Amino acid sequence: MRPGRTGRWGWLGLATWLVTLLLVQPAVAAPVIEQWxxxxxxxxxxxxxxxxxxLDVRLEFxxxxxxxxxxxxxxxxxxxxMLGKGAAAYADQPARDEEALAEAWADLGAQWSATATLDxxxxxxxxxxxxxVLQPALALLAQQLAAPTFDAAxxxxxxxxxxxxxxxxxAQPEVRAQRLYAQAVYRGHPYGAEATPETWAAIDAAALHAFWQRHARACTARLTLVGAISRAQAEALATQLLAPWQARPCEPLPPLPEVEPLPAAVTLAEPWAGAAQAQILIGQPGVARRDPDFVALQVANHIVGGGGFTSRLMHELREKRGLTYGVYSAFLAGRHAGAWTVVMQTRPEQAAQAVALIHEVLRRFSREGPSDEELRQAQRALVLGHALKLDTNRKVADQVAALAWAELPLDELATWPQRVQALTRQDLLxxxxxxxxxxxxxxxxxGAAP
Structure with a gap:
């Protein structure tokens, strides 16, 4: 093909070359983390x-x-x-209600959010x-962190x-199923608590202020920064954001109980009039994120139900029998042992068959473990997928923040592929x-049929 021309086969050749190039490229390098x-x-x-x-910032406590x-x-x-619903005057920032805060962020073109997960x-x-842009954004965020109004109205x-x-x-059967499942798995542990109209009614502006004063503290904060800044800039940024929290007392928070293993199997079934799909949740308490077997369990779960169309559950329930569009399993691992859960939906009259098959797949895996080929495929998929978790600054910030919260070694992201590849069938089993x-x-x- 002459230079400057790209015919039908030219484009095909170019596409093939690009795909080949991507396949032979080394995995995205793990980030170099400075910590102090x-x-x-x-x-x-x-x-x-x-x-x-x-710059991507994660501030957590x-x-x-x-x-x-x-x-x-x-x-x-x-x-x-409520953190974004109003802030009192702070430093050189005027008081702002929720509309003024939203307008200020929009004018900067910056994005911010606040979320509370289990941990x-x-x-x-x-x-x-x-x-x-950076300095006004930091000043605006510092104002919200220092002086949230938590307005009662x-x-x-x-x-x-x-x-x-x-x-x-x-009115949704999946919500009912999730409530029953959380109550049965966590049995009173805070991980299983549910917010309801009654608990919201017990929360007032004073409770919000007390929560913020007690928990938003510099002494236990983790600050993750990913972007085009130096260490000196990072330290100045930390000082600006954390300054209003530094004077707060730092007594240890009370310890919380661990999630205990289930003493016996529990089966809960409820009809649901008019339900087009039966909601099925099967599982038990899993492990905390710092558990030494966490990586082995991730690989095992990929084979059982976390690997999409390559998983055993998908093969048995969808491909062989057409009982569902999808079935998957996952570990929720935090400071405590979050649940390991299988999730699927099927027609009500097929629910009993689906449940029996899920139990059989789990029993067989517990007896035999993975095959050599399943292990190789899972290792390859997880190692390749690991690079996709680090291909943007936002993703790197999320991964490093998770590492910081779990108090894992700084080389956790760099060594993860090697640790996955070193696992054996016996390790997984x-x-x-x-x-x-x-x-x-x-x-x-x-929602199952009677």
């Missing part, structure tokens, strides 16, 4: 990335839903919701590093919206048998 602890106790994790004039007081489930999530309260910021309005959404959700007992599972079915 400030005098106020905050831990800073910095990944320098000069490719784009952007021990304020997830597991810290909600008894009778006030939903308090942490309410604080996250942690997380504030995220994404902004340009140009001084005319605004909270009353938002509470009404939450209650309306909760009431609407009660030993780890799986230690954690997953097919004779002590919670099985929840909502």
């Amino acid at each position: 602890t400030r005098p106020d106790g905050a831990r800073v994790y910095l990944v320098r990335s000069e490719a784009l004039p952007m 021990d304020g997830g839903s597991r810290r909600d007081p008894p009778g006030q489930a939903g308090l942490a999530a309410a604080a996250a919701l 942690r309260f997380s504030i995220a910021l994404r902004t340009l590093t140009r001084p005319d 605004v909270w009353a309005r938002e509470r009404q919206r939450l209650v309306a959404a909760w009431q609407q959700a009660q 030993r780890a799986w048998r230690r954690v997953i007992d097919p004779e002590r599972l919670v099985t929840v079915v909502v």
Whole structure:
């Protein structure tokens, strides 16, 4: 083909060359993480990335839903919701209500969010590093962190919206199934607590302020920064954001109980009039993120139900029998042992057959473990997929923040592929048998035929 011409076969050849090039490229390099602890106790994790004039920030502290007081489930999530609903005057920033805050962020073109998961309260910021954008964005976020108003009238309005959404959700069988499953797996542990109209009614502006004063503290904060900034800039940024929290007392938070293993199998089935699909949840408590078998369990789960169309559950229930469009399993691993869960939907008259097949797949895997070919395929898929978790600054920030929260080694992301590839069939089977007992599972079915 002459230079400058791209015919039909030319484009095909170019596409083939590009695909080949992508396949032979080495995996995305793990980020180089700089870490230090400030005098106020905050831990800073910095990944320098000069490719784009952007900065991704994650500021986190021990304020997830597991810290909600008894009778006030939903308090942490309410604080996250209200953090953007108004801020009092702070430093050189004027007082702003929710509309003024939204307009200020829109004018900057920066993005921020606040979320409360089971374990942690997380504030995220994404902004340009140009001084005319970065500094106003940091000042605006610092104002929200220092002086949230938690206005009583605004909270009353938002509470009404939450209650309306909760009431609407009660008409969904999947919501009922999730509630029954969480209660059976966690049995009173804070991981299984559910926010309801009653618990929201027990939350007022004073409770929101008290939560913020107690949990938003510099001494236990983790600050992750990924972008085009130096260490000196990172330290200055940390000082600016954490300054209002430094004077707060730092007594240890009370310890929380662990999620105990199930003493016996539990089966819960409820009819649901008019349900087009039966909701099926099967599982039990899994492991905490720092468990030494976490990587082996991730590989084993990929084979059982986490690998999409290559998983055993998908093969048995969809491909061979057409019982569902999809079935998957996953570990929820945090500071405590989150649930390992199989999730699927099927026609009500097929629910009993599907449940029996899921149990049989789990028993067989616990007896025999994976084949050599299943192990090789899972290792290859997970190693290749690992690079996709690190191909943008935003993803790197999420991964490093998770590493920081779990207090894992700084080389965790760099060594993960090698640790996956070093696993044997015996490693997977030993780890799986230690954690997953097919004779002590919670099985929840909502909407099955009688």
